[in-house]
Amino acid sequence: MDQPVSRRNWLRAGALLTAGLTVNRSSFGSNLWNPVTANAQHEQRLVNEFARLGLAAPQIKARIAFNENPHGLSPKAKEAIVKAVDSGNRYAMFEGQELKKLIAAREGVKPEQVMLSAGSSELLTAMAVYFTGSAAKGKGGTILTSQFTYDDFLGCSKKFGAKIEAVPLTKEYRYDLATMKAKITPETKLVYICNPNNPTGTVLPASELVAFCKEVSAKIPVFVDEAYIDFLKPEDRPALPKLVAEGHNVFLTRTFSKIHGFAGLRLGYAIGPEKFLDELQDYSRGEWNPSVTTLKAGIASYQDDEWQNFCRTENDKARELLYKGLKDKGYEYVPSYANFVLFPIRMKTKQFEKEMFGNGVLTSTREYNAQPYCRVSIGTVDEMALFLDVFNKIV
Ligand SMILES: Cc1ncc(COP(=O)(O)O)c(C=O)c1O
Incomplete structure (x- = not known):
């Protein structure tokens, strides 16, 4: 199966790190949270880290490789963090419960x-x-999924001896649910679906996914990774939490790293059957792991719909700009429902990354069926304009 380029692999690869770039930072237009200042601080830390490792320090003008939120945190989350500073000497106690109650109420499930x-x-x-990898469920087994999807869970399962049965994507770059259903055997332990899918940015029609989950979960558990679900309007999201509430063997994971901008703060959650989550606690520190600061920020951000709408709208605007630029250059792209876009390129992946990086743009690439692709994250409108300038120069 084609391996997506993870953050970890990118840092490991090192090829780009020695590029010795001397690109000057240009100043982008500011908006509500002044991403320029925020990104500059973050990039400076990155540059310092490169220097510490004895590597040439690149100057990154647009960091659009890891599907991060370029607009920063909700103003309410920032306020909550400042207020929470004095609680940092204590373990979190009730904050996790409070956030769980908020999520449960919104999703129609129990805390x-x-x-x-x-x-x-x-x-x-x-x-x-x-x-x-546990005695509870037995070692190994077969995980049924799609090709060209997020590899984290699958890669980890493989380390425990699991076999990955990955079905090709449809020609629209979507999961092929019909073929997947036909591939279920007594060996199949679990189905993994990433929706919206990373790296394609495609979504499954909500009703099809719900029907699939209902039917298949009667036999085996279905795990849906919904890291990018917040980029869909609430009314367009598949009602999977409802399936959990009804007792189906379905579980989801979600993250605050994307629309909430918590990639560095670290906060995520699962929604699933109570008994299953109870057992899963033995393999994770669960709600005791996020810091009290992060939890308080999460509680504020979760309720800040205005900020989420703002980020969604900005993402749409910047994505449209990217689409237009690619079309003008005669490039096709996969229409995306997330904060990144996949499109075929006419250059080898490493060369493309290197040339982009040489012009201060940090982006990522992948190969699928021997075709190289760029998967570019959606940054600010200015960052996408810079991406297109560089793109037009190098292709
Ligand atoms: C599909 C998918 N799932 C899960 C994650 C993990 O994100 P995090 O650990 O930041 O919540 C990512 C990160 O990019 C992702 O793309």
């Missing part, structure tokens, strides 16, 4: 059907250990 974590990656690892 016991919500489990918090320090980012959803922790939950993906815990699920892999639980399902494929």
Whole structure:
């Protein structure tokens, strides 16, 4: 299966790190949260880290590789963080419960059907250990999924001896649910679906996904990774929490890293059957892991619909700008429902990344069926304009 380029692999690869770039920072237009200042501080830390490792320090003008939120935190979350500073000497006690209650009320499930974590990656690892590496569920087994999807849970399951049965995408770059259903055998332990899918940005029609989950979960658990679900309007989201409330063997993971901008703060959650989450606690520190500061910020951000709407609208605007630029250059793209866009490129992946990086743009690439693709995250409108300037120059 094609391997997506993870943050970890990117840092490991090192090829780009030695590029020795001397690009000057240009100043982008500011908006509500002044992402320029925020990003500049973050990038400076990155540059310092490169220097500490004895590597040439690149100057990054647009960091659009990891599907982060370029607009920063909700003003209310920032306020909550400042107020929470004095609680940092204590373990979190009631904050997790408070956030779980908020999530449960909004999603129509019980608080016991919500489990918090320090980012959803922790939950993906815990699920892999639980399902494929524990005495409770038996080692190994087959995980049914799609090709060209998010590899974290799958990669971890493989380490525990699981076999990954990955079905090709449809020609629209979507999960092929019909073929997946036909591939279920007595060996199939679990189905993993990423929706919206990373790296394609595509979504499954909500009613199709709900019907699939209902039918398949009668036989085996269905795990849906909804890291990017917040980029869909609430009315367009598949009603999977309702399936959990009705007692189906379905569980979801979500993250605050995307629309809430918590990639560095680390907060995520799972929604699933109570008994399953109870057992999963043994493989993760759960709600005791996120810091009290993060939890308080999460409580504020979760209720700040205005900020989420703002980020969604800005994402749409910047994505449209990108679409237009690609079209003008005669490039096709996969229409995206998330904060990144996948499109085929006419250059080898490493060369594309290197040339982009040489012009201060940090982006990412992948290969699928021997075709190279760029997966570019949606930054601010100014960052996308810069991406297009550089893109037009190098292709
Ligand atoms: C599909 C998907 N799931 C899960 C994650 C993990 O995110 P986090 O650990 O920041 O919650 C990511 C991160 O990019 C992702 O793309």
